[in-house]
Amino acid sequence: MLLYILFIIGFVFLIKGADMLVSGASSVAKRFNISDMVVGLTVVSFGTSLPELIINIMSSAQGQSELAIGNVFGSNVANLLLIIGITAVICPLPIKRNTILTEIPFSLIATLLVGFLANAVLFGDKTSLYISRVDGGILLFFFVLFMAYIYNIAKTNKDEIIEEDEGPMMSIPKSVLFMVLGGVGLFLGGKWVVDGAVSIAQSFGLSESFIGLTIVAIGTSLPELVTSAMAAYRRNIDIAIGNVIGSNIFNLLWILGISALINPLPFNVVSNSDIMVMIFASTLLIVVIPIGKKNTIDRWNGIFFLAIYVAYIVFLIQRG
Numbered sequence: 001m002l003l004y005i006l007f008i009i010g011f012v013f014l015i016k017g018a019d020m021l022v023s024g025a026s027s028v029a030k031r032f033n034i035s036d037m038v039v040g041l042t043v044v045s046f047g048t049s050l051p052e053l054i055i056n057i058m059s060s061a062q063g064q065s066e067l068a069i070g071n072v073f074g075s076n077v078a079n080l081l082l083i084i085g086i087t088a089v090i091c092p093l094p095i096k097r098n099t100i101l102t103e104i105p106f107s108l109i110a111t112l113l114v115g116f117l118a119n120a121v122l123f124g125d126k127t128s129l130y131i132s133r134v135d136g137g138i139l140l141f142f143f144v145l146f147m148a149y150i151y152n153i154a155k156t157n158k159d160e161i162i163e164e165d166e167g168p169m170m171s172i173p174k175s176v177l178f179m180v181l182g183g184v185g186l187f188l189g190g191k192w193v194v195d196g197a198v199s200i201a202q203s204f205g206l207s208e209s210f211i212g213l214t215i216v217a218i219g220t221s222l223p224e225l226v227t228s229a230m231a232a233y234r235r236n237i238d239i240a241i242g243n244v245i246g247s248n249i250f251n252l253l254w255i256l257g258i259s260a261l262i263n264p265l266p267f268n269v270v271s272n273s274d275i276m277v278m279i280f281a282s283t284l285l286i287v288v289i290p291i292g293k294k295n296t297i298d299r300w301n302g303i304f305f306l307a308i309y310v311a312y313i314v315f316l317i318q319r320g
Contacts, residue, residue, distance in 0.1 A: 007196025010189040011219045014051040017185025018223050021047055024178030027170040048227055048243060049250040051220035053258070054190030059212075060259040065266045067197060068259050069131075070212020071220060072251045073274040076111070077213075078221040079244045080281035081309035083228050087240050088302025091232040095241055095295050098153075100286070103245045106146065108282040110252040113142060115275040118267040129267035136260025143253035193219065206320070209268060213316055241297075270319070277312055284308075 025047070052075050059068035087093060117135040121128065170178065193216060201211045224247050231240035259265060284305075289295050 003196050003199045006192040007200070010192030010196060011222070013185040013189030014054065014193065014220065015189075015222050015226075017182045017187075017189055018047050018050040019182070020178045020185065021050065021182030024170070024175040024182060027175040027178075028172065031169070031172060031175070046250065048223040049247050049255060050186055051190070051223060052251055053255045054186045055193060055216060055220055056255050056259040057262060058190050058194045060262040060265065062194065063263065064194065064198060064208055065263070066208035066268065067194065067212040067216065069256075069265055069267065069271055070209040070274075071216050072256050072259075073271065073278065074213035074217025075221045076248045076251055076278050077274065077281060077312060078217050078309070079224055079248050080278070080285060081305045081312065082218070083221060083225050083244055084241070084285070084297065085302045085305030085309060086225065087228045087232045087244075088297045088305070089299050090229060091235060091240075092299060093232065093241055093297040095289050095297065097295070099241060099245065100289055100295060102149070103242070103249075104282065104286055104289075106149075107245050107248045107252075108279065108286070110142065110249050111275060111278045111282060114139070114252050114256060115272065115279070118275075119272070129269060131256065131260045131265040131267055133261050133264055136257045136264075139253045139257030139260070143249075143257060146249055146253060209271065210316060210320060213274065214313065273319075281305075281308070 052071055055071050056068045059065070059071065084093070114131075117138060118129055118131050120135075121130065197211045197216050198208060200206070200215070201208050224243055227243050228240040231243065256265075285297075288297060288301050
């Protein structure tokens with residue numbers, strides 16, 4: 001019973017810890033005159049992906065590879081279908097040309113890359129699937145390319161500012177305190193969520209992959225959901241959609257890359273169906289946007305995305 005309580009409290013610690021760390025880091029960045037765009041494209045995306053990172057680092061260190069991979073795949077599917085769906089229902093999402101032509105396709109390429117690397121051993125003489133340390137290095141290399149792209153965008157669009165309701169700027173000591181407390185909250189929350197997830201899977205006879213794809217994935221996607229929903233409510237569409245797409249790229253390249261470097265991740269062939277869902281959702285996003293009025297994801301698209309996500313959850317339940 002204590003593990004279940006800590007499992008729930010762990011999510012609270014993860015979300016609050018990420019929020020405090022982002023607030024502290026953003027305030028420090030402002031103090032050193034770092035532009036809002038750079039802060040928004042790096043610190044905010046980094047912060048909303050921290051729960052996934054902590055979960056995966058701890059899962060990898062403990063040899064819980066199914067939980068680590070399930071968390072990333074489940075979070076990305078939730079981002080593309082659940083979060084974009086809810087956000088579009090709140091407010092139709094007009095998408096910028098740059099996002100359509102570059103960032104969404106980059107997210108799709110990252111998904112295809114993970115799928116290829118996970119199944120690459122089939123082209124050799126080995127039969128077991130896994131994401132090796134070398135594969136992790138390749139994923140991190142592509143993540144560096146993505147960060148270089150962000151840096152270039154920040155340099156060429158200095159006049160574009162991502163506006164966020166951050167409140168008054170904190171002092172340096174308070175910012176550092178927020179960052180330290182946020183880090184502690186993330187560590188404790190991550191440990192409790194991983195331990196609780198494994199315990200739940202064992203007690204109900206469920207696979208770690210199923211728990212990772214559902215409960216843990218939705219829980220670690222809450223920061224993205226809250227950020228995007230509030231941004232849509234305030235009509236700050238760039239943050240709403242950019243947060244989701246950026247988080248997916250972070251998850252696939254940075255988080256999965258670091259996880260594989262810590263401990264090679266055995267890959268279950270069943271997880272290929274989850275990769276196919278991510279590819280389908282990303283492709284659907286690319287197809288839906290041009291069809292909509294003025295490159296917009298409207299409310300009906302949002303409802304459609306939510307229906308697909310419900311169907312995916314039903315599929316996972318049937319798969320077990």
